[in-house]
Amino acid sequence: xxxxxxxxxxxxxxxxxxxxxxxxxxxxxxxxxxxxxxxxxxxxxxxxxxxxxxxxxxxxxxxxxxxxxxxxxxxxxxxxxxxxxxxxxxxxxxxxxxxxxxxxxxxxxxxxxxxxxxxxxxxxxxxxxxxxxxxxxxxxxxxxxxxxxxxxxxxxxxxxxxxxxxxxxxxxxxxxxxxxxxxxxxxxxxxxxxxxxxxxxxxxxxxxxxxxxxxxxxxxxxxxxxxxxxxxxxxxxxxxxxxxxxxxxxxxxxxxxxxxxxxxxxxxxxxxxxxxxxxxxxxxxxxxxxxxxxxxxxxxxxxxxxxxxxxxxxxxxxxxxxxxxxxxxxxxxxxxxxxxxxxxxxxxxxxxxxxxxxxxxxxxxxxxxxxxxxxxxxxxxxxxxxxxxxxxxxxxxxxxxxxxxxxxxxxxxxxxxxxxxxxxxxxxxxxxxxxxxxxxxxxxxxxxxxxxxxxxxxxxxxxxxxxxxxxxxxxxxxxxxxxxxxxxxxx
Numbered sequence: 001x002x003x004x005x006x007x008x009x010x011x012x013x014x015x016x017x018x019x020x021x022x023x024x025x026x027x028x029x030x031x032x033x034x035x036x037x038x039x040x041x042x043x044x045x046x047x048x049x050x051x052x053x054x055x056x057x058x059x060x061x062x063x064x065x066x067x068x069x070x071x072x073x074x075x076x077x078x079x080x081x082x083x084x085x086x087x088x089x090x091x092x093x094x095x096x097x098x099x100x101x102x103x104x105x106x107x108x109x110x111x112x113x114x115x116x117x118x119x120x121x122x123x124x125x126x127x128x129x130x131x132x133x134x135x136x137x138x139x140x141x142x143x144x145x146x147x148x149x150x151x152x153x154x155x156x157x158x159x160x161x162x163x164x165x166x167x168x169x170x171x172x173x174x175x176x177x178x179x180x181x182x183x184x185x186x187x188x189x190x191x192x193x194x195x196x197x198x199x200x201x202x203x204x205x206x207x208x209x210x211x212x213x214x215x216x217x218x219x220x221x222x223x224x225x226x227x228x229x230x231x232x233x234x235x236x237x238x239x240x241x242x243x244x245x246x247x248x249x250x251x252x253x254x255x256x257x258x259x260x261x262x263x264x265x266x267x268x269x270x271x272x273x274x275x276x277x278x279x280x281x282x283x284x285x286x287x288x289x290x291x292x293x294x295x296x297x298x299x300x301x302x303x304x305x306x307x308x309x310x311x312x313x314x315x316x317x318x319x320x321x322x323x324x325x326x327x328x329x330x331x332x333x334x335x336x337x338x339x340x341x342x343x344x345x346x347x348x349x350x351x352x353x354x355x356x357x358x359x360x361x362x363x364x365x366x367x368x369x370x371x372x373x374x375x376x377x378x379x380x381x382x383x384x385x386x387x388x389x390x391x392x393x394x395x396x397x398x399x400x401x402x403x404x405x406x407x408x409x410x411x412x413x414x415x416x417x418x419x420x421x422x423x424x425x426x427x428x429x430x431x432x433x434x435x436x437x438x439x440x441x442x443x444x445x446x447x448x449x450x451x452x453x454x455x456x457x458x459x460x461x462x463x464x465x466x467x468x469x470x471x472x473x474x475x476x477x478x479x480x481x482x483x484x485x486x487x488x489x490x491x
Contacts, residue, residue, distance in 0.1 A: 001039055001040055001041065002022050002023055002024035002025075002029065002039075002040045002041070003022075003023045003024075003040060003041045003043060003420075003460070003463060004020060004021070004022050004023075004035060004037050004040040004041065004042050004043065005020060005021040005022075005023070005043045005045050005050055005422065005424070006020045006035070006037065006042055006043065006044055006045060006046075007020070007044055007045050007046040008020075008021070008045025008046070008048050008049060008050040008424070009045075009048075009049050009050065010031070010049075010050045010051075010414055011049050011050065011051050011390050011391060011393075011394050011425075012052075012391065012394060012399070012413055012414060012415075013391055013392075013394050013395035013398075013399035013400070013413065014391060015391065016049075016390060016391060018033075019031050019032060019033060020032060020033065020034065020035040021050060021414060021422065022035055022040065023420040023422070023460070023463045024463075025463060026419060026420055026462035026463045026464075027417060027418065027419065027420055027462075027463070028414060028415060028416050028417065028418050028419075028420050028422075029416060030416065031414070031415070031416060043424065043458065045424055047426070047428070048424050048425060048426050048427070048457065049390070049424075049425040049426075049427060050414060050422055050423070050424060050425070051085070051394055051398065051414070051422070051423045051425050052394065052398040052399070052411070052412055052413050052414050052418075052421055052422070052423070053085065053086065053087025053088060053398065053411075053421030053422065053423055053459065053460075053461065054081075054084070054085045054086035054087065054088075054374065054375050054397050054398055054423070055086070055087075055088045055089065055090075055397070055398055055401040055402055055407075055411060055412060056081065056086050056088075056089040056090075056312050056313050056315065056371060056374060056401075057089070057090045057122075057260070057310065057312050057401045057404075057405055058090070058092075058236055058237065058260065058262070058312035058313060058314050058315075059077070059089045059090070059091050059092075059312075059313060059314070059315045059316070059371060060091065060092055060314070060315065060316035060367065061073050061074055061077045061091050061111065061315075062074070062077075062111050063092070063094070063316060064094075065316070065365060065366070065367070066318075066356065066363070066364070066365035066366060066367075067352060067356050067363070067365070068318060068322070068351050068352045068353060068356065068365055069351055070316045070317055070318060070365075070367060071317045071318060071319060071351065071353075071440075071441040071442050072315065072317055072369075072371070072440055072441050072442070073111060073114060074091075074111050074112050074113070074114040074115045074116070074119070074479070075114040075116065075476060076439065076440065076441045077089075077315070077371055077440070077441075078114075078115060078116035078117045078119075078474070078479060079116055079439050079472060079474060080371050080372035080438065080439040080440040081117055081371045081372060082116065082117050082459050082461070082466050082467050082472075082474060083372055083439050083456070083459070083467055083472075084371065084372035084373060084374060084375050084376060084456065085375040085376070085423045085425070085455075085456040085459060086117070086371060086372075086374065086375060087117050087118060087421040087423070087459065087460075087461045087466075088117060088118040088119060088120075088407075088411060088421065088482065089117070089119055089371070090119065090120045090121065090122055090146070090405060091108065091112075091119060091120075091121055091122070092121070092122050092123075092124045092148055093105055093107065093108035093121040093122070093123055093124060094124040094126065094157075095123070095124060095125055095126045095127060095132070096126075097126060097127055098127065099127075100131070100132060100135060101123050101125070101132060101135045101136070101139065102135065102138075104123060104124070105121065105123070105142065105144075108121055109481075112479070112481065113476075113477065114476045114477070115476070115477065115478070115479025115480070115481075116466070116474040116475065116476060116477075116478055116479050117461055117466070117474070117479045118411075118419075118421075118461065118462070118479050118480050118481075118482050119479055119480075119481060119482065120143070120144070120405070120407075120481060120482045120483075120484055121144055122144070122146040122147065122148045122179060123139055123144055123146070123147050123148065124147075124148040124149075124150075124157070125147055125148065125149055125159070125163075125167060126150075126157050126159070128159065128163045128166065128167060133166065133167075133170055136167070136170045136171065136174065136176070137170070137173075137174045139176070140174055140175070140176065140486045142483070143481070143482070143483025143484050144484065145175070145176050145177060145405070145406050145484045145485065145486045145488065146176060146177045146178075146179055146234070146405060146484075147167060147171055147176060147177070147178050147179065148178075148179045148180070148181070148236075149163070149164055149167055149178065149179070149180055149181075150180070150181045150185070151164070151180055151181060151182050151183060151184065151185060151218045151221070151222065152181050152182075152183035152184070152185040152188060152210075152218070152287060153181075153185060153287075154185040154186060154188070154189045157181075158185040161221070161225075164178075164180070164222065164225060165225050165228075165229065168225055168226065168229040168231035168233075169229050169231070171231050171232075172229050172230045172231035172232075174486060175486030175487035175488075176231075176232075176486055177231075177232040177233070177234055177404070177405070177488065178226075178231050178232070178233055178234070179233075179234045179235070179236055180218075180222045180233065180234075180235055180236065181236055181237070181287075182215060182218035182219040182221075182222055182235050182236075182238075182243065183210055183214050183215050183218050183287065183288055184214040184217050184218045187214045187217075188209055188210050188214055191208065191209045191210075191211075191214075192209040192362050195208060195209055195361075196360065196361075196362060200361075201359055201360050201361055202279075202281065202361060203274060203275075203276075203279065203280075203281030203282045203284070203285055203357070203361050203364060204270070204274055204275045204281055204361075205361050206274065206285050206287075206289055206361045206362075206364065207270050207274055207289040207290070209361075209362070210287055210288055210289050212239070212240035212241065212242050212243070212291070212295075213242060215238075215239060215240055215242060215243045215288050216240065216241070216242020216243045216245065216246055217242070219235055219238070219242070219243040219246040219247060220242075220246035220249075222235060223235075223246050223247060223249070223250035223255060223257050224250075226250065226255050226256060226257050227250060227253060227255035227257075230256065231256070232256045232257075232258070232488075232490055233250075233255075233256065233257045233258065234257075234258045234259065234260070234404065235247060235257070235258070235259040235260070236259075236260055236312070236314070237260065237261060237262045237265075237288060237312070237314050238259045238260065238261050238288075238299075238302075238308060239261065239265050239288045239289075239291050239295060239299070240288070240291055240295050240298065241294075241295065241298050243259075244259075244298055244299070244302050244307060244308075247259045247302075247307055247308070248302075248307050251307065256490040257490075258308075258309045258310075258404060258490060258491060259302075259307070259308045259309065260308060260309065260310040260311060260312050261299050261302070261303065261308055261311060261312075262311065262312050262313055262314050262370070263311055263312075263313055263370055263373065263374045263377050263378055264286070264290070264313070264314075264368055264370055264446055265290070265291065265295065265296065265299055266296055266299060266300070266377070266378070266381055266382075267296075267377065267381065267446065267447060267450075268284055268290050268446055269290060269291070269292050269293060269296075270289065270290050270291060270292050271292060273290060273446075274289065274290045279354075279355075279358055282320065282354040282355075282357055282358075282361075282364045283320050283354060283368075283444050283446075284368065284446070285354065285357070285361070285364045285365075285366055285367075286314065286316075286366050286367055286368045287366045300382075300387050300388075303382075303388065303392075303396060304387065304388060304392070306491075309396070309400045309404060309491050310396055310397075310400045310401050310404065311374065311378055311396045311397055312374070312401075313368075313370035313371050313374050314367070314368065314370070315367075315368070315369060315370050315371035316366070316367030316368065317367060317368065317369035317370075317440060317441070317442040318351075318353035318354055318365045318367055318442070319350045319351060319352075319353030319354065319355070319442065319443055320353060320354050320355070320442075320443050320444045321350070321353070321354075321355055321443060322350045322351055322352040322353035322354070322355050322356070323348075323349045323350045323351070323352065324352040324355050324356055326349060327342060327349070327351070327352055328352075330342050330345075353365060368446055369438075369440045369442045369444075369445065369446065370446060371440065372438050372439055372440050373433055373438070373445070373446070373447055374397070375397060375423075375456070376431065376433070376452045376454065376455050376456075377433075377447055377450070377452060378393060378396070378397060379393060379425075379427075379452070379454040379455075380450070380452035380453060380454060383454065384453055384454060398412045398413070399412040399413055400412075400491055403488065403489055403491060404488055404489070404490075404491060405484055405488060406484035406485035406486065406487075406488040407482055407484050407485075410482070411482065419462050420460055420462055420463040421460065421461055421462060422459075422460040423456050423458075423459050423460075424456065424457050424458040424459070424460075425454065425455070425456055425457070426454070426455060426456075426457045427453070427454045428453065428454075429453070429454065429455050429457065430451055430452065430453045430455075431451070431452055431455045432449065432450070432451045432452075433445055433447040433448065433449070433450045433451075433452060434448055434449065435448060457469060461474070461478070461479075462480070464478070
């Protein structure tokens with residue numbers, strides 16, 4: 001017995017066609033007209049679209065950062081993702097200082113024991129010693145084909161140009177892709193210290209410590225190195241004209257370079273959100289920072305003309321109001337202690353969050369929630385707003401991520417033989433986004449009060465229904481690690 005999706009319109013990266021889809025086991029086995037329903041469970045999709053499950057290739061679940069940890073893990077984060085139509089993500093396994101790349105994998109595999117949707121890892125390199133360089137080729141044997149390096153966050157994650165260049169050389173030899181967070185961390189440090197010395201401590205000053213120029217300069221540097229080494233480059237969370245121009249120049253010269261932006265950069269703005277009165281702007285602190293309306297236009301043009309290939313979230317959420325005082329007192333009394341032990345004492349306790357930065361914008365943990373809202377917001381702003389077509393929506397959010405990171409056609413499309421990750425999407429159904437109803441473990445929402453039209457009604461992961469309306473049918477451990485292939489195409 002299979003599951004037969006009848007009377008729907010399939011959307012792929014290239015076509016919209018009316019057809020039935022038969023799923024048997026975990027795979028799509030037949031696509032056609034008037035497929036016999038005998039012996040199958042029928043899902044009537046009249047008036048609805050059938051889309052491949054979304055793939056978010058930029059997330060940070062349960063990440064240690066900024067003196068705390070991001071809230072969502074492979075349990076709550078996965079449930080939230082699925083309710084938003086995302087059935088797979090790629091998280092960043094960060095190399096511990098002094099440790100190996102395989103130490104990072106061990107840590108993240110343990111986190112992923114809770115997995116409820118499918119996942120993979122990028123390997124974040126923070127310490128490229130010679131023995132770590134020798135580990136890079138072995139990652140492909142583990143199904144991991146992407147490396148992440150930070151040109152920002154000095155004295156935390158930032159690497160120097162020599163390290164980036166060497167990593168690109170090694171990755172190019174083995175068909176791997178290098179991802180970069182492109183901001184000039186040395187200049188950012190000087191700007192930040194200068195602003196703080198002048199008493200400029202409110203959240204809005206985070207923007208001025210990371211202006212568009214330092215994003216553009218770092219992007220250009222990485223693009224040039226890609227051209228020199230022949231290494232495929234993927235620049236994450238691009239936000240502004242100088243960065244987009246650098247990417248466009250590199251692509252015009254035939255360099256193997258690609259880029260993404262994130263859904264939040266199409267909606268929130270520096271003046272309205274980051275510059276909100278009091279400490280409210282801390283909710284919107286991320287890096288690169290939120291820009292303004294002009295940059296939103298730049299990004300829409302870039303996703304329309306192919307300068308950017310994907311839209312992700314950089315999901316990394318923190319409480320707006322955490323438990324800074326209680327945690328600091330408890331931690332001191334217990335010689336550091338353990339998060340789980342601290343939180344277990346009282347359910348009202350929360351990890352410290354954005355409140356760590358009251359009085360000093362540089363101490364606000366950088367990161368925003370979004371894993372649940374990406375597909376709905378992009379459909380509403382992009383498709384309903386007349387900026388992109390439904391097929392381009394699928395291309396940006398599902399198909400291109402699968403192709404770029406070596407999972408296509410198993411993931412990212414609805415095709416015979418592929419995984420039956422299927423989203424039944426109702427283009428007429430409306431939903432008001434709110435922290436009161438979302439499934440992310442965070443006390444605010446970037447899109448609070450936004451009424452979107454178009455949303456998932458049912459979500460299937462490898463043929464198993466995990467979401468049906470407001471009902472959840474997923475389970476811990478049901479998400480699978482997806483091994484990826486090297487030498488993926490440059491789109």
